[in-house]
Amino acid sequence: MKALVLCPVILVCLLLALPTHALAAESFKVINLWPVLAPGEKESPNEERNITTPTGRPVAGKPVIRIGHISKPTITVYRPPSDKNSGTAVLVCPGGGYNIVAADLEGQEVCAWLNSIGVTGVLLKYRVPRHEGLEKHTAPFQDAQRAMGLIRQHASEWDVNPKRIGIMGFSAGGHLAATLSTSTAERTYPTVDAADAVNCHPNFALLVYPAYLTPTNDLTKLSSEFKVTTNHPPTFMAMAQDDPVHVENVLLYSLALKQAKVPFELHVYPTGGHGYGLRKTEKAVTTWNDRATEWLRSLGLLSQHGAR
Secondary structure, three states: OOEOOOOHHHHHHHHHHOOHHHHHOOEEEEEEOOOOOOOOOOOOOOOOEEOOOOOOOOEOOEOOOEEEOEOOOEEEEEEOOOOOOOOOEEEEEOOOOOOOEEOHHHHHHHHHHHHHOOOEEEEEEOOEOOOOOOOOOHHHHHHHHHHHHHHHHOOOOOOOOOOOEEEEEEOHHHHHHHHHHHOOOOOOOOOOOHHHHOOOOOOOEEEEOOOOOOOOOOOOOOOOOOOOOOOOOOEEEEEEOOOOOOOHHHHHHHHHHHHOOOOEEEEEEOOOOOOOOOOOOOOHHHHHHHHHHHHHHHOOOOOHHHOO
């Protein structure tokens, strides 16, 4: 599998956006998800690029890198220092309404935090925008299935325990993470190679201000897309009560988890809105990662005994 050579402009933007400690990780590897073209794709006439404009909404006083026109999805593997490695890995799914990918805010910055607590962060850059004639998440879901299989296939090489691989998603990425959590291991695309024979079900999940878990016109029930069963992984959720995409997303999802007797932890904060990532403000919701660290530790996922 060949490594992707990023457009120099995009690569510079991504590196400049990273916190300093992220650049100290022992490995920074970018891998094409698909050997040639992704399922159903043709060569795109649009060049992948940062489409943030000078008037684009900043977060915590800093701009956000919004990557658009992604037709060649990748994973980027950020490994923690070997003396901190817990053997746990997380597939990170940024948000962006399935139209763009918030690559730094909900991607590189999250992987930097994961590295700081001894976790390998695997950033998924999935296909956007939405494909005409398909469900909003069809192509990204294929990418997520493929990515999870690749992580397990390379677990030994990346010093990861194959039973400690989770998924984390923000906004639309939260919907993507929930979709993979509630799905079976059966692929939704023709088998490509041995990676597609590997289990793609996550061992745990973190959903941060997830979107699309309830129908936009009916906040009284969980979307029919999600069939929560006892096979669902333990789940952590965080969201603000005043989030414009509706806090019912996590409230109803939690009820479904409870009914299926799936362990979960839910944190709802009174204010904070949407799309803050890990950037600290005066809002208590921006401390959600402290609670997530505690949750991961409570599951034994930060113990170095799990490293291979």
